[in-house]
Amino acid sequence: MNILVTGGAGFIGSHVVDALVDDHLITVVDDLSYGHEHHVNQEAIFLNLSITDPGIDDIFVSGNFDAVLHFAAQKGVRPSFDDPVFDAELNVIGLLRILEASRKHNVKNVVLASTGGTIYGEAQEIPTPETASIDPQSPYTITKRAGELYLRYYSNRFGMNGVTMRLANIFGPRQDPAGEAGVVSIFIERLLAGQPLTIYGDGNQTRDYLYIDDAVAAFVAVVDQMGSGIAGDYNVGTGQETSVNQIVGAIERVYGNPIEVKHTEAIVGELKRSAIASQLFAEKFNWQPEVSLNEGIEQTWEWFKSGGFSVDV
Ligand SMILES: NC(=O)c1ccc[n+]([C@@H]2O[C@H](COP(=O)([O-])OP(=O)(O)OC[C@H]3O[C@@H](n4cnc5c(N)ncnc54)[C@H](O)[C@@H]3O)[C@@H](O)[C@H]2O)c1
Numbered sequence: 001m002n003i004l005v006t007g008g009a010g011f012i013g014s015h016v017v018d019a020l021v022d023d024h025l026i027t028v029v030d031d032l033s034y035g036h037e038h039h040v041n042q043e044a045i046f047l048n049l050s051i052t053d054p055g056i057d058d059i060f061v062s063g064n065f066d067a068v069l070h071f072a073a074q075k076g077v078r079p080s081f082d083d084p085v086f087d088a089e090l091n092v093i094g095l096l097r098i099l100e101a102s103r104k105h106n107v108k109n110v111v112l113a114s115t116g117g118t119i120y121g122e123a124q125e126i127p128t129p130e131t132a133s134i135d136p137q138s139p140y141t142i143t144k145r146a147g148e149l150y151l152r153y154y155s156n157r158f159g160m161n162g163v164t165m166r167l168a169n170i171f172g173p174r175q176d177p178a179g180e181a182g183v184v185s186i187f188i189e190r191l192l193a194g195q196p197l198t199i200y201g202d203g204n205q206t207r208d209y210l211y212i213d214d215a216v217a218a219f220v221a222v223v224d225q226m227g228s229g230i231a232g233d234y235n236v237g238t239g240q241e242t243s244v245n246q247i248v249g250a251i252e253r254v255y256g257n258p259i260e261v262k263h264t265e266a267i268v269g270e271l272k273r274s275a276i277a278s279q280l281f282a283e284k285f286n287w288q289p290e291v292s293l294n295e296g297i298e299q300t301w302e303w304f305k306s307g308g309f310s311v312d313v
Helices: 011-020 056-063 077-082 084-104 139-158 183-192 212-224 244-255 279-285 293-305
Strands: 002-006 025-029 045-047 067-070 109-115 161-167 169-171 197-200 209-211 232-236 261-264
Touching (some): 011 025, 011 212, 056 084, 067 084, 067 212, 077 084, 077 139, 084 109, 084 139, 109 212, 139 161, 169 183, 169 212, 169 293, 183 293, 197 244, 209 212, 209 293, 212 279, 232 279, 244 293
Parallel strands (some): 002 025, 002 067, 025 045, 109 161, 161 232, 169 209, 197 261
16 A cells, blocks of 8 residues: 555654554655654655645655555644644644645545543543543643544545554654653653653553554554444553552563652642453454563663663663
8 A cells, every 4th residue: 555654753653663664655744853864764755745745745646645644743742732723733634734634635444543541531430442532631632532533534534544643652662752751761761861750740640551563563554454344433542550669560571670759749630540342442453562661671670771862772
């Protein structure tokens, strides 16, 4: 297949490209605002362009794409509080430009990376199924939800196969610890720099941590089954709650020494608990997470320790 991957220089997108590039023709569009060009697989075509650029339509003219995997986004909850306008320009208008171009140029398959970790708010049922009520509590989550609804509209109205992947907290090599990124990469980077770890609140807040290889396998499974009958909104996670304190414990095991931890005030409005049920996705796409938290943390630790972002890997 001929596939466009937006945000393909980023954490998740670059790994997905690596997994697809042997069997598909891959074009990556990324403006490198957060991503890294050296993470873009050399076998892929790379275009340094913003998805908010009206010229994005041009690449669809010659692209002849069968599918779009859409990762490009402002991905942080906290930055979205500070600048909700930027968040919406990128996560809503940027997505709309991709959807409009897809419609005009007859791209039938669009996959959206959405958020399973925040979309249900403080859910009643954990692990939370897709049938639970949606309760976005940040501009970021509102724009992701808007994206899901736009994708559904394009699917219903124009016959697209729109697949929304409500991802858990993905972690692994290449996750950028700068700014508000995943807690695993932030903690590992600080440890390697000899700095203490900071936990907001008591550290008992839980999330659903899915290792990058399992997330990649989920996207590959969707690409493998691409076609009619797959449209929908799917949770993609482990169903397991893990607290920040447990993450510290798992990192401590690979570090081999006690870790110094500082606690600061809890972040106002931060969710206390989150984990998502992925049975729907697992059954439809014959997928299961296979990498344990400890294994994933070990792999991530090794990557950062062997150079991480400072080495071209
Ligand atoms: N990492 C997670 O745990 C997680 C969880 C749920 C959802 N998601 C979603 O998955 C997607 C990928 O997340 P990630 O962790 O890989 O983030 P990332 O920041 O590493 O990747 C996003 C990529 O998009 C690119 N980008 C940003 N603005 C762009 C623009 N205007 N034009 C073109 N490219 C642009 C960035 O340069 C970056 O390479 C995002 O949509 C995010 O919201 C991630």
